[in-house]
Amino acid sequence: MSFLKVALSNLRRNPVRSLLTGLSLAVSAATLSVVLSLDQGYSSAVTDDLVNNTGVHLYITKEGCPIEAASVIAQGGLSPLYVEEDIVTRIQGMPELDAVMPFKLFAVTTDDGSRTDIFMGVTEAVRSIKPDWRFAAGGWFTSDDSVILGAEMARIEYLAVGDRMYSEHFDREFVVSGLLERNYSQDDGTFFLPLHTAQAMVGREGKLSAVAIKLNDISNMDYIQTRLRAMMPPDYFIIGSKELSDGILEFFGATRAIMFVMVAVAFVISVFGIINTMLMAVLERRREIAYLKCVGAGKYDLIRLISLETAAIAVMGSTFGAAVGMLLSPLSGNLLRKFLVAYVPSGAIARPDMGIALTAFALCTFIGVACSLYPAFRAAKIVPMEVLRNE
Amino acid sequence: MNNGSVIELENVSKDYRRGSETVHALRDVSLAVTPGEYVAVVGHSGSGKTTLMNIMGCLDRPSRGRVILDGQEVHEKTEAGLTRLRRSAIGFVFQQFFLIPTLSVLENVSLPSLFVGKPSNGRAGELLEMVGLGNRLHHLPNQLSGGEMQRVAIARSLINAPPILLADEPTGNLDSRNADMIMKIFEQLNQEGVTVVVVTHNQDIVKRCRRKVHIEDGRIET
Numbered sequence: 001m002s003f004l005k006v007a008l009s010n011l012r013r014n015p016v017r018s019l020l021t022g023l024s025l026a027v028s029a030a031t032l033s034v035v036l037s038l039d040q041g042y043s044s045a046v047t048d049d050l051v052n053n054t055g056v057h058l059y060i061t062k063e064g065c066p067i068e069a070a071s072v073i074a075q076g077g078l079s080p081l082y083v084e085e086d087i088v089t090r091i092q093g094m095p096e097l098d099a100v101m102p103f104k105l106f107a108v109t110t111d112d113g114s115r116t117d118i119f120m121g122v123t124e125a126v127r128s129i130k131p132d133w134r135f136a137a138g139g140w141f142t143s144d145d146s147v148i149l150g151a152e153m154a155r156i157e158y159l160a161v162g163d164r165m166y167s168e169h170f171d172r173e174f175v176v177s178g179l180l181e182r183n184y185s186q187d188d189g190t191f192f193l194p195l196h197t198a199q200a201m202v203g204r205e206g207k208l209s210a211v212a213i214k215l216n217d218i219s220n221m222d223y224i225q226t227r228l229r230a231m232m233p234p235d236y237f238i239i240g241s242k243e244l245s246d247g248i249l250e251f252f253g254a255t256r257a258i259m260f261v262m263v264a265v266a267f268v269i270s271v272f273g274i275i276n277t278m279l280m281a282v283l284e285r286r287r288e289i290a291y292l293k294c295v296g297a298g299k300y301d302l303i304r305l306i307s308l309e310t311a312a313i314a315v316m317g318s319t320f321g322a323a324v325g326m327l328l329s330p331l332s333g334n335l336l337r338k339f340l341v342a343y344v345p346s347g348a349i350a351r352p353d354m355g356i357a358l359t360a361f362a363l364c365t366f367i368g369v370a371c372s373l374y375p376a377f378r379a380a381k382i383v384p385m386e387v388l389r390n391e
Numbered sequence: 392m393n394n395g396s397v398i399e400l401e402n403v404s405k406d407y408r409r410g411s412e413t414v415h416a417l418r419d420v421s422l423a424v425t426p427g428e429y430v431a432v433v434g435h436s437g438s439g440k441t442t443l444m445n446i447m448g449c450l451d452r453p454s455r456g457r458v459i460l461d462g463q464e465v466h467e468k469t470e471a472g473l474t475r476l477r478r479s480a481i482g483f484v485f486q487q488f489f490l491i492p493t494l495s496v497l498e499n500v501s502l503p504s505l506f507v508g509k510p511s512n513g514r515a516g517e518l519l520e521m522v523g524l525g526n527r528l529h530h531l532p533n534q535l536s537g538g539e540m541q542r543v544a545i546a547r548s549l550i551n552a553p554p555i556l557l558a559d560e561p562t563g564n565l566d567s568r569n570a571d572m573i574m575k576i577f578e579q580l581n582q583e584g585v586t587v588v589v590v591t592h593n594q595d596i597v598k599r600c601r602r603k604v605h606i607e608d609g610r611i612e613t
Contacts, residue, residue, distance in 0.1 A: 001501050001510040009493035291489035294450060295503040296478030296551065298471060385450040 007308035024273040025317030028266040029364040033325020035259040037352040045345030050245040060211040082207040098214045101125035104198040105209040121198020138178035147174035148192040151182035278375035290384035299380040306376035314368025322360040326352045398424040403456035416442040418609040429581040431600035439609040482548030486563035488540040490532040497528040518546035538569025
């Protein structure tokens with residue numbers, strides 16, 4: 001005989017009510033797990049794409065919101081912001097720079113909106129600035145009409161080296177010169193073109209989306225940034241890849257806030273559900289609790305008993321909810337990917353792990369037990385004589 | 392007043408507020424119960440019997456007067472002190488049995504021992520043997536008759552070996568055969584030295600008690 005045994009036996013009195021209370025906490029735990037997985041996953045995916053998996057340390061862009069530009073491109077548009085190509089020759093001789101990659105980025109969306117293709121015009125500098133940009137087959141552009149396919153595009157288009165690819169939008173045929181190895185970045189879903197071909201296709205000769213720069217020594221970043229800024233026209237930005245990634249994550253902040261509001265709503269519903277259930281359980285058993293006090297149950301015995309009942313529900317509900325959340329996270333990541341407009345990272349958007357599961361479990365269990373305190377104190381305050389006389 | 396009393400009430404009054412009205416449930420009651428006594432408290436409904444039992448059982452405090460239980464001054468005790476006193480000195484039996492429906496008979500009996508930190512299934516089993524339910528240890532309360540449930544409640548009231556047993560209408564819900572069985576158990580306990588105080592309307596029970604205390608309008612009538 002123990003307090004836990006008595007508490008568990010009390011839960012069996014109304015199993016449906018205990019189950020529903022546990023489920024309300026499970027919903028909270030699952031929602032929290034999913035949201036934490038998405039939050040952590042999206043941040044990691046964006047940082048991987050823009051910082052960890054690229055050799056780019058700095059970008060030169062035109063003044064304006066780079067996030068807005070990314071959004072325009074992602075939706076199949078052409079960014080109104082561009083930098084002049086001649087700046088490349090101005091900075092190329094700087095000894096502190098390991099590589100300078102000018103690029104032109106644009107996207108084309110089909111009329112029915114079902115597909116968006118991303119095109120990137122590059123020079124050979126891409127090979128030194130992107131460490132994992134390696135050919136699985138074929139090689140560099142052989143002519144102005146050459147195209148190199150990212151691994152995913154090669155799979156979707158079912159094309160091999162030497163095959164011809166027709167672009168209906170541009171009414172132009174390309175020859176596949178190379179296929180890239182999969183590197184789990186945005187490169188997988190990109191068509192790479194010679195820089196000048198890409199510029200001509202959108203009527204922006206001599207214009208670049210941005211210039212990507214790899215430094216010899218990253219500790220010089222601030223100094224180089226200051227020097228480059230001095231060399232550039234006043235309406236040009238020198239932005240670090242980390243700043244760019246932080247900017248995108250800041251843009252994601254609104255979505256993040258909505259997700260956490262959902263979690264908060266789920267918690268509020270659970271809190272009221274648990275308090276209501278435990279209060280009902282206490283009120284239904286007033287006479288029995290009064291009797292327990294008669295036979296020597298102290299205030300803390302009753303608080304312990306009611307808290308253990310709630311803790312048992314909370315542990316079961318939170319465990320189940322955290323497990324379901326872990327299973328649902330990848331699905332919700334795929335769902336979120338369809339609605340993201342600012343920046344869709346190439347890696348997994350939801351990244352569930354044991355830490356998230358434990359956080360969701362611990363927080364929901366804590367909230368569950370905390371909710372028991374009011375009903376438990378109500379039970380402890382029952383005056384046996386009044387209950388036994390009046391009820 | 393007898394200094395060897397196990398229960399001693401000295402000029403005890405108890406007033407309640409009911410709306411704007413003050414109810415005088417007990418008026419200047421003095422009573423001493425010595426160890427090993429078998430007392431019936433009788434009176435009409437509303438005469439103050441239950442209030443008297445609640446005060447004797449430390450479930451309520453008097454408005455005025457002194458209560459000494461098992462040698463300890465009740466009015467000096469904190470709420471926690473009264474709880475400890477109830478645990479060690481008093482066993483309660485009510486008209487309703489208050490058994491926990493999801494615990495077995497054995498677990499119900501040993502439940503009060505949990506609150507003293509010494510859960511004892513062994514003693515619970517012995518007590519159930521004593522009340523004739525040794526073969527029903529693992530049954531649930533809903534598998535028992537009313538008389539059996541009251542016998543479980545009696546066994547439970549004795550788990551912490553209290554010197555005093557307070558019973559409020561213990562046979563009120565039972566037929567005459569079961570009521571007789573319960574009274575025999577009380578008599579046996581009394582013979583073993585337990586002080587038994589029974590609040591009742593039942594004249595058959597009153598006749599079997601060795602002392603009768605009649606209460607009317609909150610006063611003990613001699």
